[in-house]
Amino acid sequence: MGSSTNFNPCYVLLPFFLVLAANATHTNFFLPRPRTGYYGSACWNVESIVRSVVESNYLANPANAPGILRMHFHDCFVQGCDASVLLAGPNSERTAIPNLSLRGFNVIEEAKTQLEIACPRTVSCADILALAARDFVNLAGGPWWPVPLGRLDGRVSLASNVILPGPTDSxxxxxxxxxxxxxxxxxxxxxxxxxxxxxxxxxxxxxxxxxxxxxxxxxxxxxxxxxxxxxxxxxxxx
CATH class of the missing domain: 1.10.420.10 (Peroxidase, domain 2)
Known part of the structure; x- marks a missing residue:
């Protein structure tokens, strides 16, 4: 995948990520579904903290934009937007061949560190990744969209679960x-x-x-x- 950041706003990403938010986040009916304003006063500045981290990393390396967006897709497509792609370890999703070229993990870790200071044990890594993907797209010249929050972080991460569309697929x-x-x-x-x-x-x-x-x-x-x-x-x- 290329690292060019000349984004064409005609590539309307909003419908795609809204569908992911609605269909690929929680499969259990009884779990809370993402919604805007989810954290409320518990972490009222979550979006500004993530945005600040994204801005500094975008300025340092614009290639972080396609990197994080691709990571978000690889996470959501496997077993929902649960940040399981972030988990490291033998036979984790990160070790699967399609994920070996993922980059930008340090960005999510930096945002998580700052949020743990501001709002300890409150914001999930899954929500951070979703917000970061939106903000990188926006900074690269793409659209902005409201990101429903409230995703739960997954605890299962298996390389064998990583079945993604490939460039040679029909x-x-x-x-x-x-x-x-x-x-x-x-x-x-x-x-x-x-x-x-x-x-x-x-x-x-x-x-x-x-x-x-x-x-x-x-x-x-x-x-x-x-x-x-x-x-x-x-x-x-x-």
């Missing part, structure tokens, strides 16, 4: 995986376009234009007129 497989999470085709397109806030490295999709399935030819499902356009404008080959 559209049919991608749609199926998203449908399993109650996400539709629009959610798939939004995420594919924006979850890294940038451009994917050529290695991720180059074979689709030059050597699809080792055929030596482009992927036949790509519009023929689009192939030379991508080669010229994106791959900078010709």
């Amino acid at each position: 559209v049919a497989v991608q749609k199926l995986r998203f449908a399993e999470k109650n996400l539709n085709t629009q959610d798939l397109v939004v995420l594919a376009a924006g979850h890294t806030i940038g451009t994917a490295g050529c290695v991720v999709f180059r074979d689709r234009f030059f050597n699809y399935d080792n055929t030596g030819s482009p992927d036949p499902t790509i519009a023929p007129s689009f192939v030379p356009q991508m080669i010229r404008s994106k791959l900078n080959v010709l």
